[in-house]
Amino acid sequence: xxxxxxxxxxxxxxxxxxxxxxxxxxxxxxxxxxxxxxxxxxxxxxxxxxxxxxxxxxxxxxxxxxxxxxxxxxxxxxxxxxxxxxxxxxxxxxxxxxxxxxxxxxxxxxxxxxxxxxxxxxxxxxxxxxxxxxxxxxxxxxxxxxxxxxxxxxxxxxxxxxxxxxxxxxxxxxxxxxxxxxxxxxxxxxxxxxxxxxxxxxxxxxxxxxxxxxxxxxxxxxxxxxxxxxxxxxxxxxxxxxxxxxxxxxxxxxxxxxxxxxxxxxxxxxxxxxxxxxxxxxxxxxxxxxxxxxxxxxxxxxxxxxxxxxxxxxxxxxxxxxxxxxxxxxxxxxxxxxxxxxxxxxxxxxxxxxxxxxxxxxxxxxxxxxxxxxxxxxxxxxxxxxxxxxxxxxxxxxxxxxxxxxxxxxxxxxxxxxxxxxxxxxxxxxxxxxxxxxxxxxxxxxxxxxxxxxxxxxxxxxxxxxxxxxxxxxxxxxxxxxxxxxxxxxxxxxxxxxxxxxxxxxxxxxxxxxxxxxxxxxxxxxxxxxxxxxxxxxxxxxxxxxxxxxxxxxxxxxxxxxxxxxxxxxxxxxxxxxxxxxxxxxxxxxxxxxxxxxxxxxxxxxxxxxxxxxxxxxxxxxxxxxxxxxxxxxxxxxxxxxxxxxxxxxxxxxxxxxxxxxxxxxxxxxxxxxxxxxxxxxxxxxxxxxxxxxxxxxxxxxxxxxxxxxxxxxxxxxxxxxxxxxxxxxxxxxxxxxxxxxxxxxxxxxxxxxxxxxxxxxxxxxxxxxxxxxxxxxxxxxxxxxxxxxxxxxxxxxxxx
DNA sequence: AGGGGCTTCAGTTCG
DNA sequence: TGCGAACTGAAGCCCCTC
Numbered sequence: 001x002x003x004x005x006x007x008x009x010x011x012x013x014x015x016x017x018x019x020x021x022x023x024x025x026x027x028x029x030x031x032x033x034x035x036x037x038x039x040x041x042x043x044x045x046x047x048x049x050x051x052x053x054x055x056x057x058x059x060x061x062x063x064x065x066x067x068x069x070x071x072x073x074x075x076x077x078x079x080x081x082x083x084x085x086x087x088x089x090x091x092x093x094x095x096x097x098x099x100x101x102x103x104x105x106x107x108x109x110x111x112x113x114x115x116x117x118x119x120x121x122x123x124x125x126x127x128x129x130x131x132x133x134x135x136x137x138x139x140x141x142x143x144x145x146x147x148x149x150x151x152x153x154x155x156x157x158x159x160x161x162x163x164x165x166x167x168x169x170x171x172x173x174x175x176x177x178x179x180x181x182x183x184x185x186x187x188x189x190x191x192x193x194x195x196x197x198x199x200x201x202x203x204x205x206x207x208x209x210x211x212x213x214x215x216x217x218x219x220x221x222x223x224x225x226x227x228x229x230x231x232x233x234x235x236x237x238x239x240x241x242x243x244x245x246x247x248x249x250x251x252x253x254x255x256x257x258x259x260x261x262x263x264x265x266x267x268x269x270x271x272x273x274x275x276x277x278x279x280x281x282x283x284x285x286x287x288x289x290x291x292x293x294x295x296x297x298x299x300x301x302x303x304x305x306x307x308x309x310x311x312x313x314x315x316x317x318x319x320x321x322x323x324x325x326x327x328x329x330x331x332x333x334x335x336x337x338x339x340x341x342x343x344x345x346x347x348x349x350x351x352x353x354x355x356x357x358x359x360x361x362x363x364x365x366x367x368x369x370x371x372x373x374x375x376x377x378x379x380x381x382x383x384x385x386x387x388x389x390x391x392x393x394x395x396x397x398x399x400x401x402x403x404x405x406x407x408x409x410x411x412x413x414x415x416x417x418x419x420x421x422x423x424x425x426x427x428x429x430x431x432x433x434x435x436x437x438x439x440x441x442x443x444x445x446x447x448x449x450x451x452x453x454x455x456x457x458x459x460x461x462x463x464x465x466x467x468x469x470x471x472x473x474x475x476x477x478x479x480x481x482x483x484x485x486x487x488x489x490x491x492x493x494x495x496x497x498x499x500x501x502x503x504x505x506x507x508x509x510x511x512x513x514x515x516x517x518x519x520x521x522x523x524x525x526x527x528x529x530x531x532x533x534x535x536x537x538x539x540x541x542x543x544x545x546x547x548x549x550x551x552x553x554x555x556x557x558x559x560x561x562x563x564x565x566x567x568x569x570x571x572x573x574x575x576x577x578x579x580x581x582x583x584x585x586x587x588x589x590x591x592x593x594x595x596x597x598x599x600x601x602x603x604x605x606x607x608x609x610x611x612x613x614x615x616x617x618x619x620x621x622x623x624x625x626x627x628x629x630x631x632x633x634x635x636x637x638x639x640x641x642x643x644x645x646x647x648x649x650x651x652x653x654x655x656x657x658x659x660x661x662x663x664x665x666x667x668x669x670x671x672x673x674x675x676x677x678x679x680x681x682x683x684x685x686x687x688x689x690x691x692x693x694x695x696x697x698x699x700x701x702x703x704x705x706x707x708x709x710x711x712x713x714x715x716x717x718x719x720x721x722x723x724x725x726x727x728x729x730x731x732x733x734x735x736x737x738x739x740x741x742x743x744x745x746x747x748x749x750x751x752x753x754x755x756x757x758x759x760x761x762x763x764x765x766x767x768x769x770x771x772x773x774x775x776x777x778x779x780x781x782x783x784x785x786x787x788x789x790x791x792x793x794x795x796x797x798x799x800x801x
Numbered sequence: 802a803g804g805g806g807c808t809t810c811a812g813t814t815c816g
Numbered sequence: 817t818g819c820g821a822a823c824t825g826a827a828g829c830c831c832c833t834c
Contacts, residue, residue: 283817304814387817420820421816438816443819530816534818541818549819579816579821622815622822637814637823644812644825694812705810705827741826765825 009163010034010145010172011041012179013138014243016129016379017289018102025102027132029169030159030273030290032179032243034143037160038273040290041146043168046132047078048105049098050124051406053087058117063095066115073111076104087122087406089455089485094122094406102128122406126397127282133377134401136168140383141374143176144169158241158273158290178370178517184242185210185359186233187311188254189351191224193335195720199260205338206348207233208355211240213363216356218348227265230258237271244292244380245271246362248311248354251295251385255286283385291381296358298384299365307643308693308728311357320360327353332749371521375528392535393542395528399490405455408542415539418550419474421579422557424564426617426624429777430664431575434612434626435586437595439559439604441526442580443533444491446555447548449603453485454536454545472551473558479551486543487536491529498525556580563598563606570594576617576624586611610634614661618773625774627661639770643728647689649766652676656771666778673771673785677763683754690762691730691748699725708742716747733761 011031018027021044029041054063060082068074081096095118099108109124126134138144148163186209190197203226207219217236221229237245247254255278262269262277269277273290281287285295300306300314316323327350329337337347373383376391377398383391397407439445446452450470458464458478469478479485484492501522508515535541537549556579563582564574570590576583584591591608598606612626612634623637639645640653652673659669679685694709700723703710709729716723723729730748734756737743744758751757768785775785 307813389818392818417820423815423821442816531818534820536818537820538818553820581816620823639824642813642824697812703811707811707826709812769825 004149006147006149006166008145009039009041009148010143010175011039011169012143013140014292015287015290015381016133016138016140017287018129018132020101020103023100025128027129028274028289029138029144029165031144032181033161034179036180038158038241038243038290039161039163040157040159040273041148041163041165041169042151043132043165045165045168046135047098047100048102048128048131049096050105050109051083051085051094051096051122052112052115053119053122053406054093054095055117055119060093060095063115063117066117067095067097067112070111070115073108076100076108085406086404086455088408089405089453089483092406120409122409125410126407130394132168134398137171137398137402138169139171139374139377140379141370143172145172146170156275158238158275176517177514181244181366182212182240182242183244183246183359183362183366184237184240185246185355185362186250186254187247187351187354187358188257189334189338189347189354190257191335191338192332195332196722197257199257200264204229204257204261205334206351208348208351209236210352210355210359211242213359215240216352218352220348225265226261227267230262230265230267230269233258234267234269234271241273242291244294244362244366245288246294246296246358246366248300248314248358248361249295249297250293251285252297255293281382283382283387283390285381285385287381292379293381294362294366294369294384296361296365296384299369300361308730311354311361315357315361318361318364320364321353321357326350330749367517367520368524371517371524372527375521375524388531389535389538389541392528392531396486396490396535396543399493400486403486403489405486410540410542413539413544416546418537418546418553419557420553422560422577423579423621424574424577426576426583426619426621428617428619430660431583431585431615431617432613433586434575434583434615435591436581436583436609436612437591437606438581438609439606441495441529442556442559442604443552444495444529445604446552446559447533447536448488448491448495450479450551450555451481451485451488452479452548452551452555453487454543454548456480456483456485456488457545457547472554474554475547475550477547477551477554487532487548491532494525494529494532498522498529501525559602559604562602566597566601567594570597575615578622581609583615614664616657616661616774616777618777623773625657625661631662633658633661639773644692644694645770646692646762646766648676648680648685648762649770651689652767653770653773656774660774660778666775666780669771669775670780670784673767673775677767677785680759680762680767687732687748687751687754687757690732690757692732693728693730696723696725696727696729706740706742708745711742712745712747715750719747732756733758733765 011033013029013031015030018025024044027043027046031039033039064080076099078100079098083094083096085092085094099105105124109121113121146169147166151162151164153162186207188204189206191202191205203221203224205221210216219229219232272288276289278286278288286293300309306313306317312323312326315321329350337343369383373380376395378386378394400407456479458469469480471478501518505515505518533552538544567574567584572584572590572594574582574584595606613629615626617624625635627633635641640650655672656669660666696713700713712729712731713723731745732748732751733744734746735758768782
């Protein structure tokens with residue numbers, strides 16, 4: 001029974017997929033209506049297509065005939081349409097070939113590609129639902145309006161209403177408020193008596209979940225039987241019907257594990273809104289139809305301040321769940337807590353805290369993820385797992401469609417290096433009252449101003465009037481001034497949208513919901529704009545052109561050089577600079593004059609980013625620290641902010657920096673370092689602070705040299721732990737072993753006794769270098785740090801001890 | 802054999 | 817599965833001296 005009434009439905013798009021309905025593809029738009037109903041809008045009007053570029057001399061009708069002569073192709077084709085398009089800015093003749101069903105596209109493309117008169121096929125590798133969204137300008141996490149007829153929900157989908165679209169939905173650009181979204185955060189614990197849990201062998205014992213913040217439940221297995229647990233999990237999700245499901249590392253661990261367990265114990269993991277099970281999809285994520293399955297780990301990876309990205313560390317950093325308040329259980333002993341009745345309560349608490357942390361992280365991250373998805377145009381469940389390059393690319397593809405530009409194929413090109421930015425030699429030591437000035441969005445603005453783009457590039461040999469092109473310094477690449485290129489149009493759009501939002505924000509209260517929403521949006525816009533330069537120099541990019549990246553950095557170098565020259569002209573001393581920033585002695589009037597001069601002479605905006613009361617440079621580039629007016633300290637590049645130094649060394653350096661910058665009393669720093677060395681000798685420093693973390697950045701077999709963390713990884717593997725590429729390995733340097741450092745390492749989890757620790761290593765290779773990095777500029781010697789407080793008599797100095 | 806000096810490998814950060 | 821510039825420690829190698 002179908003209800004005939006035609007209505008206008010307004011909905012926020014949460015998820016999209018398609019299914020074949022006989023030989024008709026049906027697009028399904030899952031969303032939330034403005035009446036807060038969960039709905040699905042079906043569109044059966046769209047068909048897949050791709051383009052075939054015609055050779056210069058080929059005749060349209062002849063090529064068409066040749067295409068239709070192919071039996072297989074003819075059976076699948078609905079229409080062939082001749083069109084004029086642009087490819088890299090040049091007019092091209094193409095055939096738009098529309099087919100019946102998406103799965104047939106790869107076959108048809110391969111056949112058509114071989115036909116005489118056809119140079120290449122384009123846009124045949126765009127997934128069907130993405131094609132649909134691009135062509136109809138439909139955006140995830142955005143509001144749309146559609147004329148539709150309500151259908152009966154005869155497939156039993158978990159929605160309030162089912163609609164059939166009478167025409168594609170239209171984006172409602174002015175409606176920005178978010179619908180009320182329900183969020184389900186979960187975490188699983190597995191029985192791990194054999195070490196690393198294996199889904200083929202070890203049951204899931206606990207699933208904890210937090211729904212919309214306050215609703216918390218711990219589901220448990222019956223001893224080691226998880227069939228009922230899995231059934232309860234499915235029931236729980238179905239009952240609550242969340243819009244968004246979040247986990248931490250859930251795409252790599254929880255979902256594959258849940259899927260395998262369900263298969264083993266014969267439970268249907270029907271957690272979607274269409275009664276289907278989670279399926280692995282693009283970028284390795286698991287898709288749950290009708291909902292958004294978001295793995296927060298993907299976003300945590302982008303928080304570079306957190307070096308070891310465990311759930312606890314990320315929750316702690318985001319202020320969601322303090323590390324000190326967490327229930328602590330050694331991962332490898334989880335099974336013991338399960339088996340021993342009196343300990344089980346602790347494990348349940350621990351597990352729920354994981355779910356609570358996950359929920360808390362979701363609250364911090366989802367607002368940004370939602371804005372990113374709505375700008376880039378990738379569905380919410382994919383945006384996190386898509387790399388920076390792909391995010392930029394999807395945005396570009398959307399824009400290219402709007403401008404009638406064909407989307408280039410993805411072709412892996414040979415890697416070529418090119419020159420990057422300039423970094424100035426710093427003047428070592430302490431400087432007082434320093435302003436840091438920087439160009440805002442320097443590369444995007446250069447690309448806009450010079451119209452740098454693959455489609456405006458003029459290759460050598462092409463004759464063009466000098467007045468019609470911008471010529472890059474040093475490298476000589478030429479770019480047409482007109483018409484505006486793809487990068488220019490895209491970047492202008494991003495930067496304009498961002499300024500507009502920032503203007504709107506000025507009229508809002510900073511703690512209002514709307515303000516926060518807009519703030520996340522402007523952040524997302526900035527990130528995409530700033531990533532565009534990196535994208536254009538990436539050999540995997542569809543719009544890769546080395547000359548584009550090379551010209552951009554060349555103009556960047558010229559700009560910063562000319563800016564330095566202007567500063568000197570005004571008598572300002574430049575202390576340091578990196579890429580788009582300059583450190584200059586702060587003289588209010590002169591700096592204001594300078595900012596105006598740069599704007600007038602060079603046509604770029606430069607602004608004061610911060611003012612340091614005091615700043616300290618070593619002779620190394622990219623390494624300094626500074627004290628701001630409000631007492632905060634910035635540490636840049638030094639050991640204290642690096643993830644591959646022990647916490648002990650980092651703390652020492654941090655403190656030394658503080659003493660030196662705030663009190664300018666290096667002798668106090670010396671006393672402090674001596675104190676720490678003594679504490680270490682007396683085994684007073686917690687072992688955790690001695691752990692050194694390094695990323696296993698390749699497969700173990702691929703390493704050419706014997707190196708500490710690889711050796712540790714091998715030890716862990718012998719103990720039954722799974723160690724994979726990309727993982728952080730934590731180890732402690734111990735006594736004994738051989739001469740080489742790599743022969744003295746132990747996985748930190750195995751170090752129980754302080755007597756094992758090679759304290760000399762931590763003194764000589766961690767504490768002292770970290771402290772000396774700063775202190776040597778104040779005439780302090782290593783000896784002063786090592787020797788006890790009372791001595792340094794000449795006698796002892798020569799006599800040795 | 803052992804140490805100095807240099808290069809290479811590897812990891813990490815800056816902008 | 818965004819870029820190049822830059823730094824640093826440890827391993828590995830060559831060469832010299834003994």
